[in-house]
Amino acid sequence: xxxxxxxxxxxxxxxxxxxxxxxxxxxxxxxxxxxxxxxxxxxxxxxxxxxxxxxxxxxxxxxxxxxxxxxxxxxxxxxxxxxxxxxxxxxxxxxxxxxxxxxxxxxxxxxxxxxxx
Amino acid sequence: xxxxxxxxxxxxxxxxxxxxxxxxxxxxxxxxxxxxxxxxxxxxxxxxxxxxxxxxxxxxxxxxxxxxxxxxxxxxxxxxxxxxxxxxxxxxxxxxxxxxxxxxxxxxxxxxx
Numbered sequence: 694x695x696x697x698x699x700x701x702x703x704x705x706x707x708x709x710x711x712x713x714x715x716x717x718x719x720x721x722x723x724x725x726x727x728x729x730x731x732x733x734x735x736x737x738x739x740x741x742x743x744x745x746x747x748x749x750x751x752x753x754x755x756x757x758x759x760x761x762x763x764x765x766x767x768x769x770x771x772x773x774x775x776x777x778x779x780x781x782x783x784x785x786x787x788x789x790x791x792x793x794x795x796x797x798x799x800x801x802x803x804x805x806x807x808x809x810x
Numbered sequence: 811x812x813x814x815x816x817x818x819x820x821x822x823x824x825x826x827x828x829x830x831x832x833x834x835x836x837x838x839x840x841x842x843x844x845x846x847x848x849x850x851x852x853x854x855x856x857x858x859x860x861x862x863x864x865x866x867x868x869x870x871x872x873x874x875x876x877x878x879x880x881x882x883x884x885x886x887x888x889x890x891x892x893x894x895x896x897x898x899x900x901x902x903x904x905x906x907x908x909x910x911x912x913x914x915x916x917x918x919x920x921x922x923x
Contacts, residue, residue, distance in 0.1 A: 797861060
């Protein structure tokens with residue numbers, strides 16, 4: 694089955710530590726995204742990547758870093774510089790907006806809940 | 811840049827009653843509109859989308875939405891809800907050639923027997 698996987702489902706981090714969240718997709722999508730979700734605030738875009746070896750900052754990129762070495766993978770690192778990292782993190786992917794036959798929708802993974810102890 | 815406003819943060823409703831979730835957006839260009847549903851501790855699942863054509867869009871699980879360009883709205887409706895419809899619902903908008911989606915803050919629907 695095609696889809697997006699995120700691991701781990703739950704992650705605990707001590708203050709001052711960097712942690713990396715995994716996102717893998719087998720949908721053959723070029724574009725991938727990372728969102729942060731906090732109660733009552735909807736989804737906020739952290740980083741997105743339109744193609745391999747390229748990525749752009751979203752609205753709340755400070756304290757986060759990403760890489761896009763493979764089409765299937767878009768890991769997110771939450772660094773110690775992120776002041777309030779406890780949140781639910783969602784990864785998504787889609788086809789490029791101008792592709793013929795594109796559905797224009799983003800497909801989401803199941804999420805990772807990060808808690809800072 | 812576009813923005814999305816979901817007018818109700820919480821909507822309690824009795825089983826088998828109708829429900830309407832309101833969504834307004836602001837954008838100066840043509841847009842695509844989406845409604846997603848999120849069950850607790852899960853990712854988002856697409857309910858329906860408006861890309862072009864008929865302004866009344868039907869989605870999964872008996873939901874439908876109507877695009878109103880003059881009022882810049884995309885309200886979601888279901889004529890008879892079930893307990894299993896208890897979830898959070900997000901309205902989202904993107905401009906036609908934009909990679910990014912803008913999300914509303916979400917509406918929590920709680921269905922009671």
